[in-house]
Amino acid sequence: MKKILYSLLLATGMMGGLSSCADFLEIEPQNEILFENFWNEKADVDAMVFGCYARMQDDDVLSRMLVWGEFRSDNLTFGVNIENNGDLNNIMLENLRESNGYATWDPLYAVINRCNTVIKFAPMVAERDLSFSEGELKATIAEMSALRDLCYFYLIRTFRDVPYSTVAYTDDDQKFDLPATPFYDVLDSLICDLESVKGDAVVKYPEDKENYQTGRITQEAIYAMLCEMYLWKKDYANCIRYADLVIESKKKQEEERIEKLSGTKVEAEEYLMGYPLIPTGSTSGDRIYGNAYTSIFGDGNSREGIFELTFDKLNANMPANGVFESMYGSSNGGGLVAPPIFIAEDISNKTYKVFDSKLDARFYENIGLDGPVVRKGVAESAYIDASNPDNVQNEDGNNLYPQQQNRCNFILYRLTDIMLLKAEALVQSMSDASTDSLSADNEALRRQAFTLVNVVNKRSLCQLTLKDTLLYNDYGTKAQMEELVLLERQRELMFEGKRWFDLVRDAMRTNSTRTLLKNVLQKYTSNTSVIQNKLLKMDAIFWPIHEDELKVNKSLKQNPIYAAGDNESYEKNY
Secondary structure (H helix, E strand, O other): OOEOOEEHHHHOOEOOEOOOOOOOOOOOOOOEEOHHHHOOOHHHHHHHHHHHHHHHOOHHHHHHHHHHHHHOOOOOEEOOOHHHOHHHHHHHOOOOOOOOHHHOOHHHHHHHHHHHHHHHHHHHHHHHOOOOOHHHHHHHHHHHHHHHHHHHHHHHHHHOOEOOOOOOOOEOOOOOOOOOEOHHHHHHHHHHHHHHHHHHOOOOOOOOOOOHHHHOOOHHHHHHHHHHHHHHHOOHHHHHHHHHHHHHHHHHHHHHHHHHOOOOOOOHHHOEOOEOOOOOEOOOOOOEEOHHHHHHHHHOOOOOEEEEEOOOOOOOOOOOOHHHHHHHEEOOEEOOEEOOHHHHOOOOOOOOOOOOOOOEHHHHHHEEOOOOEEOOOOOOOOEEEOOOOOOOEOOOOOOOOOOOHHHOOEEEEEHHHHHHHHHHHHHHOOOOOOOOOOOHHHHHHHHHHHHHHHHHHHHOEOHHHOOOOOOHHHOOOHHHHHHHHHHHHHHHHOOOOOHHHHHHHHHHHHOOOHHHHHHHHHHOOOOHHHHHHHHOOHHHHOOOOOHHHHHHOOOOOOOHHHOEOOEOOOOOOO
16 A cells, blocks of 8 residues: 655654744655655654644645634734735625635645644554653644644634544545534533643643743643533533643732742732733833733733743744734735724724724734734834834834734734633623613623633723722623623734634624624625624634635535525625
8 A cells, every 4th residue: 555655754753943844745746755754763753743834834824724614804904915815805705705715715624634643653652762751742642632632722713513533534535524513512522632631741841942832732621622512512611620730820920020020029910800910001100011922912912821832933944924914014014904994093093993992002012003003013112202102113112013023923812812712701601681770690600701802901090190990880681791891802812813702702692693793894894784784693703714615625515604505695695
C-alpha cells in the first residue's frame, strides 16, 4: 500500500516563531521518508507538535478564524479597496455564496489531521524511546486533542454541522468522505474529549520558557475552552465551574509573581475587586493610562493571557501575523475593513452606543479616528492622556503604527474573556423575571454577573478619574443584564474574532436572530431591508459549504438556505 510521505523539514520550527509549512497531504517535499521510519524518538513527536502550531499560524488558518468570528458582525465595515477583494466584499454585503473562498475549511482540517497523526503515532514512539515518559506521552495527547478540538469548535460555530473524525489520514488509500455530524453531537464529543484529557495536560511550563505559558495549550487553556463550550451547550453550572478554575489559577499565578518581587508591596489597584487584572493607569498623579492594553496586545503573552498564537517581534526570519496587517492596516494606512461610523464617532459625537465614557482606554486602543481605522493588532502601544485623550501616541511619541505591527500575537483566550463568559452564564442561570422584583436567588446571580462586568469596565478607565460608568440599579431585569454582558464583551473583545460568535450563540439560545439583527443592521446605511430579510432566517447565520467541498465529499449536503431545490436559496430570497 502506498504511504503518504512526510518530510522532517515540515516541523522544524520552534515556538515563538514557527516556520510556515505546507500541508504534507498536498506536497511531497525533498528529504522524504516513510512514516514508519520517522516515528522513532521523542524529538520526532516534538517536531510534529511544533508543526501543528506552525500550521495553525499560517495565514489561511488565521484569516478564516478572524473572518468567521468578526467580519459579519457590527464591529466592522468596508475599508480601503475592499471592493477589489470579491470574497470579503461579498461577506460585508451579506452576499454569501458557495464559491466564496472563505467558505472553504480545508486549512483547519489540515491542522486537525496533523493533531490526529501525532495522537496516532506518539504511543508507538513511547514504546521505542524509553526516555519518552508516560506522563509526557499523556501530556502530548492532551495538547494535540485540545488543539484539534479548538479547530472543530471554530468549524461548528461557523458552519453548524461538519464532518467529524478523530482518525489520522496518513494513507493515500484512505478516503475522507463523511457526512456532516450535527452541531450538538460534535460539541458533546469535544467536551467529552477535553474532559478526558484535562488531567494529563501540562499545568505550567518551566520558567525559562516564558512564552510557553500562553504560546502552547496548557491545562488552563483547556479549562477556558471547556468554559466556553459548556456555555454554548447551555450548561451554565459547568461553564461557571471552569471559569472559576481559570480565575483561581490566574490569582495563584499573580500571588506567586508578587512573592518573587521580594517585598514589593501590592498596590490596591493591582486587584480590582479581587481580580488580578493588569492596572490600566497610575494613581500617583500621572494622567497617562492605557498601559494594560499595551501589555496585552503590544507586548503579548501578558499575565492575563491564557492561549495565544505567538509571533516573534524581533527576529525578521520568524513568521509575522500578516493577517492583522492585511485586514486591519499597517504603517501605510487603513486595511480592508474598518470600524463602522456608529462606533467610530461614539466619543466625538457623544452618541455612546458602544463606549460609554470618553475615558475608556479601549476606544483609543481599538479605533483610530483618522479614517477611521482599526488600531488593535496594528498599533504596538498607545499612551492616552486623560487631559487630552484624542491625542494618542505610541511609546516613541511619533507614528502610531510601528513597522513591527504585524508581529502581534493572535489571542484566543485571555482572562477578561473568561470573566465575561462567566457573567453570561450567571445571567442565563436567572429565571425569566421581567420586572425589577427579582427573587433572592436571581438577585444574587445578578449581583455576581454585574460585579464581573463592572470590574472589566472599571479597569479600562483612567484611575485618576475613576468613576463607575455602570450603575447596578440600571440593570434590574434579566433582559437588561443580558444586554449589558453582550455589550461589555463587544467593548472588551472588539476586533479579536469573538463578536459574531457571541451574536450567533445568542441566536441559537433564543432560536431567534432578533438581537443579532438589531446590532448588525447598525453598520449598514443602505439596503438594510435586504440584509434584514436574509438574516431573519436562522440558517443564514451559518455559512454555506464551499462548492469544491461538496464535489469532493458526496456525503455532504448544503446548508438548506443556500441550496436551490431544498429551500428557497439564500441568493434568490431578495
